[in-house]
Amino acid sequence: MSTIVLLLVTGLGLGALYFLVASGLSLIYGLMGVLNFAHGSFLTLGAFGGWFVARSLGADSWGVFALSLLAGAIVGAGAAALTELLLIRPLYERHIEQVLVTVGLSLASVALFEGMWGSDPEFISGPAWLKGTTDLAGAPVPNDRFVAIAAAALVLGAIVLFLKRTRYGLIIRAGVENRSMVTALGIDVRKAFTLVFAVGGAAAGLGGVLASQYFGYVSPHLGGSLLIFAFIVTVIGGLGSLTGAAVASVLVAVLQQFANYYLGYGDLIVVLLLALVLLVRPTGLLGRAAA
Secondary structure, three states: OHHHHHHHHHHHHHHHHHHHHHHHHHHHHHOOOOOOOHHHHHHHHHHHHHHHHHHHOOOOOHHHHHHHHHHHHHHHHHHHHHHHHHHHHHHHHHHHHHHHHHHHHHHHHHHHHHHHHHOOOOEOOOOOHHEEEEOOEEEEEHHHHHHHHHHHHHHHHHHHHHHHHHHHHHHHHHHHHHHHHHHHHOOOOOHHHHHHHHHHHHHHHHHHHHHHHOEEEEEHHHHHHHHHHHHHEEEEEEEEHHHHHHHHHHHHHHHHHHHHHHOOHHHHHHHHHHHHHHHOOOOOOOOOOOO
């Protein structure tokens, strides 16, 4: 029983990391129709931003950890906003060019990060509690999993509230439905779309800092390794569905943990699940067919 509890909770923790990356992908695609293959770069930058703050302050306290999370979110948001302004904005409605540019940026950014910080991983530390465990039904669950789960739940709630309860959220949703009409009312939809990228980048940057705690290191390849599963989660949940991304994150991560433990082929099982979903329901679990 303790093994099942451990696999379930650690699976939820891994799913939380997947969701923090997939939420930005799903949000950007759902509202703007942009498949951003450079999204992993925002996560990597956020992770290095948090690592730099923690190393500079030199203290493994909760205050430093909170500042690292804030720094990761800010760095991720800034990188995403600049990407939208400089590269994506001129290419709206040109989807092939968007894919080529974001793929190129993803590859170039890894080379840039290796030139700046080296290709070897940088090991990190954090508050002592994060490195400890909590007994849950006899299972010693790593504490950092609880933090990741809480952060993912807060991000999901914050994004939903932002889109439904704020002025900019209303502008974004209206701009998606009828951009020309909103522009005719004197509202600059472009700023709202840049904000969407920034929100997605902030979630990725936050996920980068939490991922560095989860794995115990930061490296130029951290974002790329998580981006693969984030895309799988986004497709299984349904492109553009934030709720679908949340459900698929839990499903994929828990299945992956159990399959790795009992079969040793967790990644293969996830890919087979992706193929099954695409065959049975091409739009994903909660996705909608295009009109």
